[in-house]
Amino acid sequence: MSKLEEALADVRRAVSGPPCSVGQLLATLDEEERTSLLKLLNAEDYPRTPSSVLVRAISAAYGIDIHRQTVDRHRRSDCVCGRRFE
Numbered sequence: 001m002s003k004l005e006e007a008l009a010d011v012r013r014a015v016s017g018p019p020c021s022v023g024q025l026l027a028t029l030d031e032e033e034r035t036s037l038l039k040l041l042n043a044e045d046y047p048r049t050p051s052s053v054l055v056r057a058i059s060a061a062y063g064i065d066i067h068r069q070t071v072d073r074h075r076r077s078d079c080v081c082g083r084r085f086e
């Protein structure tokens with residue numbers, strides 16, 4: 001394992017805690033809804049749905065408010081969800 005890979009593993013191990021709001025929402029959805037949301041989050045659509053539009057749709061569809069920054073972080077895998085191994 002390279003030094004960089006070892007360091008990355010250490011960083012990932014150091015991060016703990018519950019998933020972000022997006023990860024928590026994904027965990028509660030049934031398969032159809034989860035697939036639909038993942039597709040939008042992973043920008044498989046073109047043109048990419050902006051996070052500001054996605055948060056409004058999430059609010060309308062599921063009745064929960066998620067900050068745009070939270071969606072952006074999750075999309076960048078910069079939240080706890082993206083740093084977990086599982």
Ligand SMILES: [Zn+2]
Pocket residue numbers: 019020021022023073074079080081082
């Ligand atoms: Zn997340």
